Amino acid sequence: MILVIGGTGTTGRLVAAKLAAAGRQARVASRRASAEGVRFDWYDRGTHDTALDGATGLYLIAPLGDADPASTMLPFLDLARRAGVRRAVLLSSSAIDAGTPGLGEVQAQLGEMITDLLGRPVRHRAVDEDALTAYHEAHGLAPDYARFLAGLDTAVAAGSEDRVTTTVADVTGRPARTFRDFCRDRLAGAPCAADA
Template sequence: MILVIGGTGTTGRIVAATLAERGHAIRIASRRPSPGGFRFDWYDPTTHPDALSGVRAIYAIPPVGEVEPAPIMLPFLDRARSAGVRRVVLLSSSAIGPAEHGLGLVHARLGELFPEWAVLRPSWFMENFVSEQPHAVSARDHGEIVSATGVGRVGFVDPADIAEVAVRALTDPTPHNTDHIITGPAALSYDQIAAVLTEVGGRPVRHRAIDPAELAVRHSANGIPPDFARFLASLDTTIAAGAEDRTTSTVADVTGRTPRSFRDFCRDRLRGGGPTRVAGGR
């Protein structure tokens, strides 16, 4: 049994669908479960025992909007180890290294807690520009995407590629026991992203650069808690400084196929209107 925490979210739903297609027993857990799912709330320990019963592996998506998740996640992971879980795959971020602040503290403990583990450290999601996320809404309603990234570039990645790496990390006979920095095939600036959205979507989109303080206010106005809004804005400043200007071969190394480009991703989503392909599909 593989527990997929956040199994209705951006990567979790693809991970769950792919595991099920490949014949693995899964348990989908979320705060608002679909019929047949399990209710799971990081902040409510009474939801944890049922979610863990009979589980051997976990795909762990951290609590959303939590700047310091370690005090919330580590007690659950301790309980999971005691319940017999052997393998945990944690969704983290390329911007957060092991033993750094926040989720990095969970990353640093994972190998101590479990004999089999992996930490996924994806770059920023391509999904942010085509879903109901702020960038996508702003592009659609106002013809612009707004950031504090300047001319900094990011190796934006398809969530389906992240999910496929997750599935391999959860099911490969040999545990990965490492962290994976996951990117798309090219590092793009927000100006380049806007150009692709214009080309593929058929409507003009521009990139408007603002300062981090103004960006934090925008995030808060979109319902993001103030502390997390400031944290997200600070990540834009690291992008501007070049911290995300990289690509890796992780998707190809782990899955055997190349990651999807942003242009191809947008063609599927903006023209076809369908969901991202199921991980592992062609």
């Protein structure tokens, strides 16, 4: 059985659905237990054993809002290993090198692409790292995590993501699609400016 942490979230629910469609047993774990899953909270170790019971694989997202999640995640991963988990997949970013943070120009390009596909304006408004940190803090993020996220934008703007890899094909067995193709598929039927 595969434990999907964050299983009701954006990526976790998709992973759980794909596993179910492939005939694989998945346990959805989230901060609020649902009919299909169990309660799991990174900061409540009392939820870990129940979530891990019978799991042989994990899909993980880091604790939200934690700039340095290792102190929370590593003890859990050790517990998971002792409980019989043999494989773990972590949702992460290639913008995050060991010990360093890293998003900005990419967002502007994505805004232009979505504008083109929808036929109505979607704009990216660039802000500097200090302003973005302040924005995140004003919306409830801890100062160190706010600075970390803003630093990711700065790193991407400086070119940290300027590369092509074979990861998608290696993992899925299918070639990667462009973001434009992804949006075209996902935004099919979305109201365009001409429809308004």
